[in-house]
Every structure is written in structure tokens, then in C-alpha cells.
Amino acid sequence: MRKLKLLLLVLVTLALALGLTVHRHDQTARLDHGAADGPLELTGTPLERGRYLAAAADCMACHTGAGAEDYSGGVAFDLPIGTIYSSNLTADQETGIGAWSEDEFVDAVRAGVAPGGRHLYPAHPYTSYAGLARNDVLAIRAYLMSLPAVRREVPATTLVWPFSQRRLIGLWNTFYQPAVGYRAQADHDLAWNRGAYLANALGHCGECHTPRNLAYAPAPRHTYQGAITRGWKAYDITPKGLAHWRAGDLDRYLATGHAPGHGSTVGPMKEVVLYSTAQLTPDDRAALVDYLLAGRTGEVVAQPAPQSVANAQSLGGSLYAGACAGCHALTPTSTAPAYADLTGASTVRDPEGTNLLKVLAEGSPHGMGTDMAMPAFGQGYSDAERAALANYVLAQWGGLPPALTPKDAQAAAR
Numbered sequence: 001m002r003k004l005k006l007l008l009l010v011l012v013t014l015a016l017a018l019g020l021t022v023h024r025h026d027q028t029a030r031l032d033h034g035a036a037d038g039p040l041e042l043t044g045t046p047l048e049r050g051r052y053l054a055a056a057a058d059c060m061a062c063h064t065g066a067g068a069e070d071y072s073g074g075v076a077f078d079l080p081i082g083t084i085y086s087s088n089l090t091a092d093q094e095t096g097i098g099a100w101s102e103d104e105f106v107d108a109v110r111a112g113v114a115p116g117g118r119h120l121y122p123a124h125p126y127t128s129y130a131g132l133a134r135n136d137v138l139a140i141r142a143y144l145m146s147l148p149a150v151r152r153e154v155p156a157t158t159l160v161w162p163f164s165q166r167r168l169i170g171l172w173n174t175f176y177q178p179a180v181g182y183r184a185q186a187d188h189d190l191a192w193n194r195g196a197y198l199a200n201a202l203g204h205c206g207e208c209h210t211p212r213n214l215a216y217a218p219a220p221r222h223t224y225q226g227a228i229t230r231g232w233k234a235y236d237i238t239p240k241g242l243a244h245w246r247a248g249d250l251d252r253y254l255a256t257g258h259a260p261g262h263g264s265t266v267g268p269m270k271e272v273v274l275y276s277t278a279q280l281t282p283d284d285r286a287a288l289v290d291y292l293l294a295g296r297t298g299e300v301v302a303q304p305a306p307q308s309v310a311n312a313q314s315l316g317g318s319l320y321a322g323a324c325a326g327c328h329a330l331t332p333t334s335t336a337p338a339y340a341d342l343t344g345a346s347t348v349r350d351p352e353g354t355n356l357l358k359v360l361a362e363g364s365p366h367g368m369g370t371d372m373a374m375p376a377f378g379q380g381y382s383d384a385e386r387a388a389l390a391n392y393v394l395a396q397w398g399g400l401p402p403a404l405t406p407k408d409a410q411a412a413a414r
Contacts, residue, residue, distance in 0.1 A: 195291025263345020
């Protein structure tokens, strides 16, 4: 983050010294680049297609706050440099998108430029949505405009200088914004293109699963190799990272949030499943799975059974027996309810314990098809206790030596 601040300070200096005022709100953003129609074989009424595409694009997760009306915005994205709030996407004329024209909506979604030339921050995944077909974007707009208009003024974005200078985003776009519009890959068949469209454009998987460079742009040489997003680890979903996954298990995971031998979703991925991948048709979800696994060679690699190094008499062991064993079972050989089964989960095989410490601090709401929920221990347990508990779980289910510290637990609870 310190390097990122230094880089952006340099960009600010250059922009001011040279008198640069870069705007992407020009005619190129409005040109209908690529095909007007995407590769999805959509049925139903226009509004039904729009609702389906909005789900595939996972709009709900970022634009619906807890207890708020659907798509009314206001979800906070807390960053070390300030807070960004998601926009109101309802049809309200003053606080939503009700007064936006079709071209203005397409520009905002695909080019990150709102009416009046106001640049949107890349928290809105327009670098992925740039690959959307124009007609799909318009279908989403039609669906959003059909919903009840909600008058809700979301809080203003509060970023420290120089990050508050939106014209820098125009400069950033000059280097990192891809061409807009859907373009099929002629050397691949329709099924592959459909999976690529769902993963790269609509589903924007790379926004979380691809690490960022110094300018906070996705690093193209490391696509899908895993990254930290909002304090949670988005794991490697390249064919190498998915070497232990069978297609049927990955499909089940994306449909239900759980797969035997792979654990359950936590953090932002739980929302992705709930609001997006679970809503896909079986054929589209299969296309997505096939695309993600397309480069894998050889047979599925079985995950080695870890050799437990846990000490049941330790502080972590005592805490686990008292607070966790009732749901998650006492040992890996014990029986646990499906959604609470830790066997094979990446969360308990990660030596950094990123998501394990996060879920211990923040908990996890109930999963699909179950009333089970993970309570938060951030207030009831000290940093030292959560670190000890995490170390015990990693030792018991991952065979990993204790390495997490109270400082790690404290950082995860922020």
C-alpha cells in the first residue's frame, strides 16, 4: 500500500505539472465496440433476461446493504485510503439511475464513466464489465428500471488526497482500461466462449482472484492465481489451483456453497454463490466450470490426508472442544453436518490462516439450504485466544504447525 501511495503521488505530480486533465467521457466510450449480443442463450421475456444477467453479474451483493431495499446501494468498501460506497441502482430520478439514458448507463457499466464525465473508481468492476455485450447491459438496465424506485442518497466517497482526485482515474484508464464490447474468440467453440464470458465479464472472477500490481490494476500474468480482497483470501482458481477439484464437485460448490471434501464458502464468496452462481442455469454453470478447468491436464489429484499435529490439551484445543466441536466435530474422523465439515477445506489448509482468522472474528451467516450459522468470536475471545484456536484447527485439519500470533488475529478483526 505504501508503494501504491508513492506511485499515485508521482502520477498526481505529473498530471498537475503537465496540466493533464484526462477524460474517458468521449465518443470512443459510446461506440458499440464488438458484437451487440453475447454468447449466452437466453430465454424468457426481456425483463426475465435482465434479471438473470443481473444475477450472473452479481450486482446484488455490492449494491444491496444489510436491511436495505434491493439495489439501493450504500454498501461500504473500507480501504486503507478511505471508504467507497456503492451506487443506488434503482430507478429513482435523483438518487438512482432513473434519469440516465441508455448510452449513459452503458458507459458507466463498461467504461466506468457516469453521466457528466464523472469517473467511477475501479471498485466498480468496469474493467471486467468492459467485455459485456451492449444488449446484455441494456437488458440489465431494463430490469433495474422495472424495480421500485428507492430514494436513497448514499454517503459520499471519502478518500484521502490524492486518491480523491477522480481525474487520476482517467489517467489510470488510459493504461489499464480494456476495449469495451463483447468479442468472441474465434479459435474456441461456443461453449468455451460462454464459460469465458461468464467468468471474465459477467462474473468478473478476476476482480477478486487476480492479484493487483502497484497501480492496483489486475496483473495479467497472474490471472486467477489468488489475491486478498477486503481482508479475505480469494484462492487460486487456475487449473493448477483447482487440481483437486472434480467438475461435479466444483459445480456443486458454486450451486450450493458446499462440496464434500472441499468445505463451505465463507466471506465474500458466500455472497457470490447466494446471489450469483446459484442462480445460473445448470448449463451455464457447467460452462463456467468447464472453462475454469479447461487448461488442466491429467487426472484429478487427490488431496493428501494431513497428519494431525494438534494438542488437545492446549489453549486452542480446550477452546475448540468447548465452542466448536458441537458443530464441526471433535476430530477429522468424526461425523459433522455437511456445511460444518472442515475436511479438505482450503480455509483449514492455509498456513497463513487468512480466512480462518477472519471467520473466527466476524462469523458467517447461514448457508443455502441450512439454518446453520457461524457465530463471531471477535468480541468474546481475545486476540490470543483466537490465534490459539486457529492454530489448533490448522494443526488438526491441515497438519500445520502453530504459527499464527495474536497480532495476526488482531489484524484479521479490523
